[in-house]
Amino acid sequence: MTRTSTFRRWSGGLIASTAVAGLALGNALSASATASSIDASPPASSITRTATCSSAPFVSKPSKTLWYRIPSLVRTPKGTLVAFAEARDNNDASDTGNYDIATARSTDNGCTWSAPKVIASDGANRVASPSAMVDAQTGNVLVLSSVSVRENSGGQGKGLYLQTSTDDGKTFSALLSSPMKADGLKGGLAGPGHGIQLTRTHAGRLLYPVAYKTKDGLYGAYGIYSDDHGATWHTGYDQLDTAGTHDWIEGTAAEMANGDLFISYRERIDQAPAGTAREWALSKDGGETLAGKGFAASKLPIVSVQGAALTPSGTYDNVLLFTAPADRTRNLRRDLSIFVSTTGGKTWRSRYQLELHSTPGSYSDIVQIGAGVGVLYETGQQTWKERIAFRSVALSQVINPVKVSSKMTFYRNSKPVPKSQNAKAQVKVTVPGTASPPGRVTLTATSTAGAKRSASIDFTYSNKGSRWVVLPRLGVGRYHLTLTYSGTGRIKGASVSAGTLKVVK
Numbered sequence: 001m002t003r004t005s006t007f008r009r010w011s012g013g014l015i016a017s018t019a020v021a022g023l024a025l026g027n028a029l030s031a032s033a034t035a036s037s038i039d040a041s042p043p044a045s046s047i048t049r050t051a052t053c054s055s056a057p058f059v060s061k062p063s064k065t066l067w068y069r070i071p072s073l074v075r076t077p078k079g080t081l082v083a084f085a086e087a088r089d090n091n092d093a094s095d096t097g098n099y100d101i102a103t104a105r106s107t108d109n110g111c112t113w114s115a116p117k118v119i120a121s122d123g124a125n126r127v128a129s130p131s132a133m134v135d136a137q138t139g140n141v142l143v144l145s146s147v148s149v150r151e152n153s154g155g156q157g158k159g160l161y162l163q164t165s166t167d168d169g170k171t172f173s174a175l176l177s178s179p180m181k182a183d184g185l186k187g188g189l190a191g192p193g194h195g196i197q198l199t200r201t202h203a204g205r206l207l208y209p210v211a212y213k214t215k216d217g218l219y220g221a222y223g224i225y226s227d228d229h230g231a232t233w234h235t236g237y238d239q240l241d242t243a244g245t246h247d248w249i250e251g252t253a254a255e256m257a258n259g260d261l262f263i264s265y266r267e268r269i270d271q272a273p274a275g276t277a278r279e280w281a282l283s284k285d286g287g288e289t290l291a292g293k294g295f296a297a298s299k300l301p302i303v304s305v306q307g308a309a310l311t312p313s314g315t316y317d318n319v320l321l322f323t324a325p326a327d328r329t330r331n332l333r334r335d336l337s338i339f340v341s342t343t344g345g346k347t348w349r350s351r352y353q354l355e356l357h358s359t360p361g362s363y364s365d366i367v368q369i370g371a372g373v374g375v376l377y378e379t380g381q382q383t384w385k386e387r388i389a390f391r392s393v394a395l396s397q398v399i400n401p402v403k404v405s406s407k408m409t410f411y412r413n414s415k416p417v418p419k420s421q422n423a424k425a426q427v428k429v430t431v432p433g434t435a436s437p438p439g440r441v442t443l444t445a446t447s448t449a450g451a452k453r454s455a456s457i458d459f460t461y462s463n464k465g466s467r468w469v470v471l472p473r474l475g476v477g478r479y480h481l482t483l484t485y486s487g488t489g490r491i492k493g494a495s496v497s498a499g500t501l502k503v504v505k
Contacts, residue, residue: 188212
């Protein structure tokens with residue numbers, strides 16, 4: 001059947017618009033990332049600004065052999081956001097090359113950012129895996145990274161190094177000036193993402209989750225902590241997988257309202273089914289030991305990928321948040337989301353997808369901004385290596401999303417359809433804020449006797465909200481047609497009548 005002038009246009013009206021203008025950190029206010037002086041002082045109004053922002057502090061430039069990956073994000077006591085990322089000289093899947101650590105600052109809650117600048121470089125060595133934290137008592141910003149030696153690099157470093165900023169993230173100490181010297185240090189990689197400062201048990205303690213690998217190829221996970229603002233460091237919990245059945249990497253931690261620490265590591269397993277790719281444990285003594293038998297399988301419904309944990313303070317200190325891509329396809333990273341747990345990580349009840357439509361998404365970090373959160377994450381149009389984006393959202397939206405309205409229109413031939421042919425309709429779904437709304441559309445044909453036949457199609461990121469849906473062949477008679485759009489966690493569904501279909505011999 002071809003589309004001709006005999007097509008009739010059937011239109012479903014706007015369905016229950018629920019967007020509420022003016023919600024603090026609730027509605028999207030897009031802002032392009034712009035360069036400004038990294039020494040600029042934050043205007044007083046910017047510290048309490050509550051508009052949601054969407055920006056991109058790090059944008060890869062393949063023409064200049066520059067790729068940004070591995071985000072880390074913190075917020076200082078002055079309200080400044082300080083972001084970190086690896087500045088890579090290649091797009092190599094082996095993660096080897098001449099890498100540096102770059103940083104950018106925002107004094108308006110992520111709406112605009114300073115131009116990225118390199119703060120950690122060691123010849124042609126690989127400087128990687130930034131993990132930042134803020135000491136709220138001193139105001140210092142700390143970032144831990146790892147230097148890997150490359151042949152003929154001209155570099156001088158090897159191992160873990162801690163850099164400190166005493167001026168709100170404007171400048172940092174030299175990379176090689178402060179090698180990590182914790183007692184019992186096993187090396188490895190911190191984070192990436194952020195470390196934490198405890199506020200309940202062992203208040204003021206600084207803690208980094210670190211993963212390591214022994215010379216025998218066994219993986220372990222341990223904590224490095226300081227009780228004197230980073231002057232001295234000690235090793236805390238330490239679990240080595242002596243059986244060789246776990247590949248723990250990329251740890252994250254959050255302090256919950258009761259003082260327990262939620263600690264989670266990624267299982268580095270290719271093709272791992274969603275829900276089998278993370279381990280978690282609790283610490284009840286500020287990260288010195290792990291409770292019970294230590295790490296156990298997590299029910300987070302994600303594939304093998306880095307993620308970041310956060311327990312917000314204030315009204316929502318009873319929830320645990322975790323950022324990671326939500327697409328359950330093995331080895332496919334899409335749909336960066338904030339997962340929500342109200343059981344301290346035992347179960348995960350829901351998720352908030354950062355973007356309305358499906359986009360690539362991989363590594364991420366999260367920070368609290370007043371009554372909201374900001375997420376720094378890898379994304380792009382074709383791959384998640386194109387840029388590192390920032391998006392903020394109200395915590396009330398994350399916990400109980402206000403769904404965006406949807407509108408559904410369609411076209412179909414109004415002429416009777418022979419029973420030897422399939423009736424079909426072209427469906428268009430429109431959602432404010434995205435040109436590629438996700439979800440499923442079902443076309444149902446109900447006979448006068450009440451029998452039903454239906455067909456469904458899924459909308460993906462490449463459909464641009466328009467697809468044909470084709471019914472199975474129907475017997476002679478009259479049918480009432482109904483179109484139903486499922487919507488998603490952030491998009492309200494819709495259902496419209498598509499009129500009457502006559503099937504003839």
